[in-house]
Amino acid sequence: MKKYIILVIALLFSALCLNVFAQTKQYPFEVLKTGKGKQAIIFIPGFASSGEVWKETKVNFEKDFTCYTLTMAGFAGVKPQENATFKNWENEIANYIKDNKIVKPIVIGHSMGGGLALAIAADYPDLISKIVVVDALPCLAALMDPSFKSKENNDCAPMVTQMTTMTDTQFLDMQKKMIPRLLQDTTKTEMLLDWSVKSDRKTFAEMYCDFSNTDLRDKIATIKCPSLILLESYFINLKPAIDEQYKNLKTGKFQYANKGLHFIMYDDKEWYLEQLSNFIKS
Structure with a gap:
């Protein structure tokens, strides 16, 4: 009897530990859950x-739809975490889907978030039902250098040092020069600028460096789900190079915006929403 009681206590303690772990597990992002519906959409900025x-x-x-909107750790005022890498973020988004038993969600990502959508669909091909990639490429560096190869053990320390030693004024000035290259809708400029300056500089540098060293061109061959790729209007001029980058994606539907820059959701909003709605609801 005494052994039985000890066993029950041990099992209850284990269950309590598992429950506490489940409640306190930290992912490298904050999540806002809204909407209602059996089908889920995960939005990655x-x-x-x-x-x-x-x-x-x-x-x-x-x-x-039930919508899960992420903001990644270290970005736009969210508390940073250690081990900020593209691969870690990819795996942890996949873990969140599995841990929360989200069945076959649609994953929509913009820019680096689009890269994460591609990586998740490639490495976890049975986890999701569809992806939408908003203005992202399998390998950004290869657009300038088609022979680009990722470096093993890439050293991001110089970039981290450069970013973290900038004064606030220097960083702000850099972002003020960058945002007009990404956005035509000037009513959104201050908002994007605010997100940038509220981002953790170390995370900013680490992720910029790591994503610049990421090459998904071969990996996307394993993607099985329907994929919508929405690209900014300028990229139509680079279509042969983009087709080459995406040649291993057999499930892709490609559409080029009519106007605007990188933030398609603002610069060509009606066209963007039409493409998104047709694809998601089909």
Whole structure:
């Protein structure tokens, strides 16, 4: 009897530990859950962006879908975490889907978030039902150097030092020069600038360096789910190079925006929402 009681206590203690672990597990992102529906959509923002970048997109889907909107750790004021790498973020988003028993979600990502959507669909081909990639390429560096190869043990320390030793004014000036290259809708400029300056500099540098060294061109051959690739208008001029990058993606449907820059959801909003709605609801 005494042995039986000890066994029961041990089992209860184990169950308690597992429950506490489940409640306290930290992922490298914050999640905002909205909407209602059996089908889920996971929104992944791009580099240094808040999940708020999807605000105007989500209102079109929250009636029929449960939406999980991420903001990555270290970006747009979210507390940073150690081990900020592209691969870690990819795996932890996949773990979140599995841990929360989200069945076959649609994953939508912008910029680096689009890269994460591609990587998740490639490495976890049975986990999700569809992906939408908003203005991202399998290998950004290869657009300038088609022979680019990722470096093993890539040293990001120089970039981290450069970013973290900048004064606030220097960093702000750099971002002020960068954002007009990414966005035509000037009503959103201050918002994007605010997200950037609220981002953790170390995370900013580490992820920029790591994503610049990421090459998914071969990996995307394993993607099985339907994939919608929405690209900014300028990229139509580089179509042969982009087709070459995406040649291993057999499930892709490609559409080029009519106007605007990198933030397609703002610069060509009506076209973007039409493409998204047709693909998601089909």
